[in-house]
Amino acid sequence: NAGVTQTPKFRVLKTGQSMTLLCAQDMNHEYMYWYRQDPGMGLRLIHYSVGEGTTAKGEVPDGYNVSRLKKQNFLLGLESAAPSQTSVYFCASSYRAPSGQPQHFGDGTRLSIL
Amino acid sequence: DAKTTQPPSMDCAEGRAANLPCNHSTISGNEYVYWYRQIHSQGPQYIIHGLKNNETNEMASLIITEDRKSSTLILPHATLRDTAVYYCIVRTSGTYKYIFGTGTRLKVLA
Numbered sequence: 001n002a003g004v005t006q007t008p009k010f011r012v013l014k015t016g017q018s019m020t021l022l023c024a025q026d027m028n029h030e031y032m033y034w035y036r037q038d039p040g041m042g043l044r045l046i047h048y049s050v051g052e053g054t055t056a057k058g059e060v061p062d063g064y065n066v067s068r069l070k071k072q073n074f075l076l077g078l079e080s081a082a083p084s085q086t087s088v089y090f091c092a093s094s095y096r097a098p099s100g101q102p103q104h105f106g107d108g109t110r111l112s113i114l
Numbered sequence: 115d116a117k118t119t120q121p122p123s124m125d126c127a128e129g130r131a132a133n134l135p136c137n138h139s140t141i142s143g144n145e146y147v148y149w150y151r152q153i154h155s156q157g158p159q160y161i162i163h164g165l166k167n168n169e170t171n172e173m174a175s176l177i178i179t180e181d182r183k184s185s186t187l188i189l190p191h192a193t194l195r196d197t198a199v200y201y202c203i204v205r206t207s208g209t210y211k212y213i214f215g216t217g218t219r220l221k222v223l224a
Contacts, residue, residue, distance in 0.1 A: 004157075031210055042201060042214030043158065050210060058211065090157055100146045100165060103212065105157035 002026050004106035006091050012112045013081045021076040021109050023091030031094045032074035033058075033103065034066060036087040043090060049074055081113045118202045123219040126196075132189040134218050136202030139183045145206050147178060149187045151198040152217070158201065161187065192222045 004025045013019060023032065031050050035043035035058075045058030049068040063085060065077045074093075078085060089109045095101040119137040126132040138147065146165050150158040162169055162176045164185075169176045175188040189196055201217040 033210070035214075037155075040216070042216050043212070044214070045211055048210055056210075088155060092158075100163060102148055102160045102163055104160060107157045108155070 004091055004093055004104055006089075006106035006109050008109060009107070010110045012114065013078075014114050015081060015083060017081050018077070018079050019081065020078075021089055021091075021111075023074045023076070023093075023106060024072055025074075025091075025093040025104075026072065027093060027104065028071070029093035029104075030071075030096050031103075032068065033092040033094075034064070034074065034076045035090045035092065036060065036085075037090060037108075038087050046076065046089075083113045085111065086113045087111060117213070118204055118215050120200075120202055120215060120218045122216065123221070125221050125223055126189075126192045128194060128222055128224050129191055132187075132192040132196065132220060132222070134187040134189075134200050134202075134220065135184065136186070137184045138202070138204045141182050141204055142206070143182075145204050147176065147185050148203040148205060148212070149174070149176065150201045150203065151196075152201070153195075153198040161200075192220075194222050194224060196220065197222045 007022045033048040034046040037043045044060050047066040049055045052071045055066045067075045092103040092105045094103040148163040149161040152158045164176045177186045199217040203212045
């Protein structure tokens, strides 16, 4: 069972470069999420999606864009990377919220911006 | 979403039960309590969740007080592999967002 798969696992960028992080889930989940985690802190929500073609802002959306063109994929983009975006990025997915279904997380992408 | 309060760290002897407390005094009637853990900065691993009743699965038990203002996660026989940061999260049914705190760092001692 693959679950939630994130690519790449590691990446080093220079300030001003752009890149896209890919999240794929094979559980037919409607909802998908992107979080970031900084040292010693819990996860903070960047953007989320409640279905194909929809996205919404979370707690810390600035500097990021997202797209959900297919139900199974959720892309996180950095248009012009900044050192403050050095972090570990986690993707998660879940079934519809009303039944209390938990989110399932990927193993993360470790991103360093020099 | 209700805020949660957890102790920053706890120790537990290997083979003993680990009891991790969480306060969520502002919880409302339709908010679930979730527990996750994170080992070595891997992705958070789902453990258990509940609304009103106590819950048990193959990993742990969740005890929710009658007034729902606090809960306890119980790992019945802690092993060294249970050393991790444990997060207690409260999420409103029908919303999409988890609000993570800083969790409890559990260290299981040999």
